[in-house]
Amino acid sequence: MVEGFKHTDIGLIPDDWDVKRFQDVTKVITCGLAATPKYVDASIGKPFLSAQNVQNGKVVYDKFRHVPKSLFDLITKHNPPRKGDLLYTRVGAGIGEAGVIEEEFEFAIYVSLTLIKVDETIIHNYYLLHLLNSPKYKFLAKNGQFAGAGVQNLNVNVVREFPIPLPPTKDEQTAIATALNDADTLIQKLEQLIAKKRNIKTGAMQELLKPKVGWEEKTLGEIADVVGGGTPSTFNASYWNGNINWFTPTEIGDKKYSFESIRKITHEGLMSSSAKLLPVGTILLTSRASIGDASILKVESCTNQGFQSLIVKEDNSNEFLYYLILTLKQIMLQNASGSTFLEISPSKLKSIEISIPNPTEQTRIAQILSDMDNEIQELEKQLEKNKMMKQGMMQSLLTGKIRLI
Secondary structure, three states, X not given: OOOOEEEEOOEEEEOOOEEEEHHHHEEEEEEOEOOOOOOOOOOOEEEEEOHHXXXXXXXXXXXXXXXXXXXXXXXXXXXXXXXXXXXXXXEXXXXXXXXXXXXXXXXXXXXXXXXXXEOOOOOOHHHHHHHHOOHHHHHHHHOOOEOOOXXXXXXXXXXXXXXXXXXXXXXXXXXXXHHHHHHHHHHHHHHHHHHHHHHHHHHHHHXXXXXXXXXXXXXXXXXXXXXXXXXXXXXOHHHEEEEEEEEOHHHOOOOOEEOOOOEEEOHHHHHXXXXXXXXXXXXXXXXXXXXXXXXXXXXXXEEOOOEEEEXXXXXXXXHHHHHHHHOOHHHHHHOXXXXXXXXXXHHHHHHOEEEEOOHHHHHHHHHHHHHHHHHHHHHHHHHHHHHHHHHHHHHHHOOOOOOOO
């Protein structure tokens, strides 16, 4: 036994903390309309929110349908959602996400949401919010008792019985909620800054890569060699688990550089297939399924046949071509064909016309965009660090391991 702590059904908590059930600390726990309503135009209807309106601990109002006023009045007659109440998702993949209603906004809710009205004399609504969004309660929600065929549906009666570790005073709850709210605010500001920087970069790409006087008209085939990929036989174990990187399209698209593939092949596997060993600096370019995703190789590698990769010829910048390729996705899709799945052929890819500046200008443009990417990447690292710190705070504050009062 840890001194100053006691064992409970939800683990160790401080001796002066209590364990309550949800129904002990709330006034109302109920779900929304169970029947699918007839939706109407916004001009004659009232807002109707569902599980998609609770995201990342927030209630969002950017997308919703409308129901007739008569039905709205019927749904909200007894328990209308109000500012300060919680909405809790109870259906489908996003089950167990909570958000506090932070605006005076009149709406009704669908059955995919549970409405929770706290007893303010007992519990702080944001303390309860962070508790519900903590890993332990996410697990409880996803592994509770479900109703319905095929779709997870968290029973409201199960939520009513959820255990709550309760600090002895509202002041301590408020201190915990404030600390976690501050962490959320910092995360939100970083997310907004990253989104702003990405928009700035998108605008910069459009301006910097727009053809200008003095730029040359070329085809992709004139400035880069186009190389396809291949797959060794999966029935021959000697072809696999070697030390040669072998990329698939699912590994490309979210990062500028590629360092290591998920699967690897042997030299024997490389020789037995149409895969080619690509040099460092090659632009991996997906040519089927998700056409037009790109990444720059940082280590010798090969790919499967879902690529038509570009080995940039001398006197041209692979970094510049990488950014230019990102603007050509729609053109590639227009040149793709296929009955089972769309694919752009090597000949079609080679014939795509582009406009490029001299090598010095290519390098200058690529450097500007690379600097922007690096800034965004550093902000993303900072964001992940802050998210991890918040997870640690939740683990410590919501269990009483660290006391703020």
